[in-house]
Amino acid sequence: xxxxxxxxxxxxxxxxxxxxxxxxxxxxxxxxxxxxxxxxxxxxxxxxxxxxxxxxxxxxxxxxxxxxxxxxxxxxxxxxxxxxxxxxxxxxxxxxxxxxxxxxxxxxxxxxxxxxxxxxxxxxxxxxxxxxxxxxxxxxxxxxxxxxxxxxxxxxxxxxxxxxxxxxxxxxxxxxxxxxxxxxxxxxxxxxxxxxx
Amino acid sequence: xxxxxxxxxxxxxxxxxxxxxxxxxxxxxxxxxxxxxxxxxxxxxxxxxxxxxxxxxxxxxxxxxxxxxxxxxxxxxxxxxxxxxxxxxxxxxxxxxxxxxxxxxxxxxxxxxxxxxxxxxxxxxxxxxxxxxxxxxxxxxxxxxxxxxxxxxxxxxxxxxxxxxxxxxxxxxxxxxxxxxxxxxxxxxxxxxxxxxxxxxxxxxxxxxx
Numbered sequence: 001x002x003x004x005x006x007x008x009x010x011x012x013x014x015x016x017x018x019x020x021x022x023x024x025x026x027x028x029x030x031x032x033x034x035x036x037x038x039x040x041x042x043x044x045x046x047x048x049x050x051x052x053x054x055x056x057x058x059x060x061x062x063x064x065x066x067x068x069x070x071x072x073x074x075x076x077x078x079x080x081x082x083x084x085x086x087x088x089x090x091x092x093x094x095x096x097x098x099x100x101x102x103x104x105x106x107x108x109x110x111x112x113x114x115x116x117x118x119x120x121x122x123x124x125x126x127x128x129x130x131x132x133x134x135x136x137x138x139x140x141x142x143x144x145x146x147x148x149x150x151x152x153x154x155x156x157x158x159x160x161x162x163x164x165x166x167x168x169x170x171x172x173x174x175x176x177x178x179x180x181x182x183x184x185x186x187x188x189x190x191x192x193x194x195x196x197x
Numbered sequence: 198x199x200x201x202x203x204x205x206x207x208x209x210x211x212x213x214x215x216x217x218x219x220x221x222x223x224x225x226x227x228x229x230x231x232x233x234x235x236x237x238x239x240x241x242x243x244x245x246x247x248x249x250x251x252x253x254x255x256x257x258x259x260x261x262x263x264x265x266x267x268x269x270x271x272x273x274x275x276x277x278x279x280x281x282x283x284x285x286x287x288x289x290x291x292x293x294x295x296x297x298x299x300x301x302x303x304x305x306x307x308x309x310x311x312x313x314x315x316x317x318x319x320x321x322x323x324x325x326x327x328x329x330x331x332x333x334x335x336x337x338x339x340x341x342x343x344x345x346x347x348x349x350x351x352x353x354x355x356x357x358x359x360x361x362x363x364x365x366x367x368x369x370x371x372x373x374x375x376x377x378x379x380x381x382x383x384x385x386x387x388x389x390x391x392x393x394x395x396x397x398x399x400x401x402x403x404x405x406x407x
Contacts, residue, residue, distance in 0.1 A: 022379060023379050024226070024379075025222045025223075025225050025226035025379065025382065026222060026226075026300075027222070028221040028222040028225065029219075029220075029221055029222060029305050032218075032221060074277065074281060075277070076299070077273055077276055077277050077280065077299040077302055078270065078273040078274060078277055081269055081273050081302050081303070082269075082270070082273075085266060085269060114265075114269075114303075115303045115305060115308060116303065117222050117300045117303045117304075120299070120300060120302065120303050121296055121300055124296050124299055124300070125296060128295075128296065167391075168395075168398070169391045169392070169394045169395035169398065170387070170391045170394075171394075172394075173218060173387075173390055174387040174388070174390045174391040174394065175387070177383050177384070177386055177387035177390065178383070178384060178387045180383050181380045181381075181382075181383030181384040181387065182380075184378075184379045184380045184383055185375075185380045188378065188379075188380070
């Protein structure tokens with residue numbers, strides 16, 4: 001059952017210990033940009049989780065069966081970003097047809113996922129850490145869940161932050177960064193957490 | 198063309214990181230040593246300038262609808278070139294920047310400048326804009342690196358000076374370790390942006406009090 005254990009430790013690592021935002025700084029732009037309100041933050045988090053899971057699966061297949069096979073590894077960055085851009089476009093069209101309510105809820109955030117470094121980051125990290133297909137998908141989805149957790153927590157703190165009294169020059173963005181920093185500090189408490197198999 | 202004005206914009210009044218708030222991820226992630234910051238800054242400067250030139254050159258023949266996709270392809274090509282060059286000639290830098298080197302593709306500064314500036318302006322102006330904005334980004338990275346490295350570990354110029362160890366200015370036991378951790382990145386950038394907001398708000402206040 002070592003396989004399950006290793007998957008568990010990947011999941012735990014991606015959600016808590018090596019959280020994409022708080023310890024790897026991947027996906028900070030949407031994290032800071034789309035966290036003013038809780039409901040949009042939830043929408044963004046769910047969309048990112050979905051895209052990260054799908055992108056991990058597809059980029060792994062593309063890498064294994066096209067890039068490695070034809071010795072085109074130097075094209076990795078270009079191919080991955082194109083795959084992700086196409087994927088986001090497809091998801092957008094699919095949602096528009098089948099789930100218009102979700103589509104309108106996500107609105108502008110859906111196309112923005114293309115330039116979310118967490119998505120390209122997870123694809124590259126999967127290859128760098130030599131994950132197999134299942135591990136990649138698990139890492140993608142749990143990484144997305146980690147992002148969701150972080151952005152939801154952050155948005156709910158930030159909603160209250162608006163009413164707090166803080167120095168004039170720290171208003172707006174800097175105080176949000178300080179908040180994120182303190183949350184990163186608390187997430188450090190998870191380091192050392194691991195699944196013993 | 199007003200080089201001085203564009204330079205001042207890139208460095209201070211419209212600084213990509215501190216005022217436009219773009220490219221946060223790399224700014225916080227890699228600013229742990231002077232060498233990293235310098236390497237990343239120069240890499241972004243080169244890629245930004247080249248992609249600005251190309252995008253300004255092709256802006257009239259690219260249909261409006263697929264422009265973002267075109268931008269990304271152009272940027273991704275340059276990033277791949279720089280990535281491979283660094284792997285070949287400066288492997289130490291390439292290893293320490295790690296995944297953030299290919300991630301320059303999705304650095305919002307480059308895409309942002311492509312959309313906001315070079316898609317609307319000529320080749321020469323776009324090249325100048327790339328250099329100025331890239332320079333502004335590099336300066337911010339270096340300031341972050343110096344603060345985090347000096348207060349965090351007590352050294353200066355880690356990675357290049359003194360055989361890679363850096364010059365020790367503060368004894369090791371007085372280093373504020375937290376600044377070298379991810380938390381330090383958030384806090385350091387927060388203080389820099391706050392300082393920038395304070396500095397930019399000052400002349401306005403003076404006018405109001407008159």
